[in-house]
Amino acid sequence: MSKPEVRVLAAGSALPGPAVDNAALARRFNMDASWEQWVDVFIGTRSRHLAVDLESGEIRSSLAELGTEAAQRALDAAGLRPDDVDVMVLGTATPDQLMPATVNMIAERLGINDIATYQLQSGCTGAVGAMDLGRQMLLTGEHRTALVLGGDVCAKHFDVDFDLKNMAPTELVNVVLFGDGAGAAVLTTEPVADAAVMHEILNRLTGLGRPPGQVVDWYGQANRRPGESALQEDYKAIEQLVPGMAMEVLKELLDRLGWTETEVDYLLPPQLSGTMTPRIVAELGLPGAEEISVVTDIANTGNAAPFIQLEHALPEMVSGDRAIGIAIESSKWIKAGFALGKV
Structure with missing residues (x-):
């Protein structure tokens, strides 16, 4: 079945x-x-x-x-x-x-x-x-x-x-x-007409042996590490690793679905920063795909970003359109993405 x-x-x-x-x-x-x-x-x-x-x-x-x-x-x-x-x-x-x-x-x-x-x-x-x-x-x-x-x-x-x-x-x-x-x-799972179908989702930890790119501590009443920063980020490591990880996500999603690069109509790229996101989009190289990005005006909103991108993309999609979203996490290096389409 x-x-x-x-x-x-x-x-x-x-x-x-x-x-x-x-x-x-x-x-x-x-x-x-x-x-x-x-x-x-x-x-x-x-x-x-x-x-x-x-x-x-x-x-x-x-x-x-x-x-x-x-x-x-x-x-x-x-x-x-x-x-x-x-x-x-x-x-x-x-x-x-x-x-x-x-x-x-x-x-x-x-x-x-x-x-x-x-x-x-x-x-x-x-x-x-x-x-x-x-x-x-x-x-x-x-x-x-x-x-x-x-x-x-x-x-x-x-x-x-x-x-x-x-x-x-x-x-x-x-x-x-x-x-x-x-x-x-x-x-x-209801058969709603004119709704986008979620074809594929990728979500994978890839951080074995890699130092965390971001650390956020959560102190309780007993702060046993006084003098240490509760939040640190290795921005250079993120700049170096994230574009390649994004490319890996794109390639795997395309391979799983049998899609070609020219068949993607909308790209929802990682919303890291106003400088890094355009760099990633350029490296992904999807000809003809409309980029859905919001990071320049609302910054990196973490886990809100993919949904904000979807909110912009879904009303624009028409029958036959395909979209790919990519998210990368630097804390312990997780790569994720999804593919959906209007059928």
């Missing part, structure tokens, strides 16, 4: 507060024009949305709040209600708390109960992991509609009293590289 097709009905997203551009960051942290220029040239991101108010330090949005908003938008776009959902999966590197799981707080806000819920602790590939687990749950035949989510809120790691002048480059890059946000998508 053949497996049912899993369709992507709709996607939705949510971003906190107004956009914060590089000039506003420079003013807040008393940095000169050369620093602002460094951000523009080296990072290439013009603005981002932050869950923390730069002036007061007040946290104005939680991941649960943003996830609920994104989920409701996705459900509305799919023409469904929260009680139509029978499995939920959230991928995040920054849950609001260790317990209770943020996915369950989102379910609470949506009024969802008596269903299976899962939370994946992961960086930028957690969104693809959520899609993968949701899809696998649907393929068992025991569930019909999955709400899959991804998002990150870095407010707990964003100190408005930072002294950027004394910050190491491995820490400084994180102040300007990331933005906050959440995204969601609705998957179903």
Whole structure:
């Protein structure tokens, strides 16, 4: 007996507060024009949305709040209600708390109960992991509609009293590289006309023997490592390794599906930074594929990014269109991707 097709009905997203551009960051942290220029040239991101108010330090949005908003938008776009959902999966590197799981707080806000819920602790590939687990749950035949989510809120790691002048480059890059946000998508095995079919998902750890490219610590009441940074990033290693990993994902997806490079209509590339993403797109070399990128205006939103890209791509796709999305995680080097098409 053949497996049912899993369709992507709709996607939705949510971003906190107004956009914060590089000039506003420079003013807040008393940095000169050369620093602002460094951000523009080296990072290439013009603005981002932050869950923390730069002036007061007040946290104005939680991941649960943003996830609920994104989920409701996705459900509305799919023409469904929260009680139509029978499995939920959230991928995040920054849950609001260790317990209770943020996915369950989102379910609470949506009024969802008596269903299976899962939370994946992961960086930028957690969104693809959520899609993968949701899809696998649907393929068992025991569930019909999955709400899959991804998002990150870095407010707990964003100190408005930072002294950027004394910050190491491995820490400084994180102040300007990331933005906050959440995204969601609705998957179903119902035979809905004009919905995109999720043809393939790849999600694979490839970090054996490689040092982590990003480390984010989560201290409890007993901080047993005083004086150490809670967040570090090896940006040079990321620049060196991510383009090749993205190419590996693309090649494997094309080979699995028997697609050629000219048959891809939309490319959803890794949303690392305003400078790195165009470099990766150029190396992938998909002639004729329309790039769906948002990183320049909203920064690297971690696990929200693939859903935000889907939110832009799905309404544009027409019958016969094919799309490939790629996500790479540097924490312990995970490569992930997905392929979908309108049939």
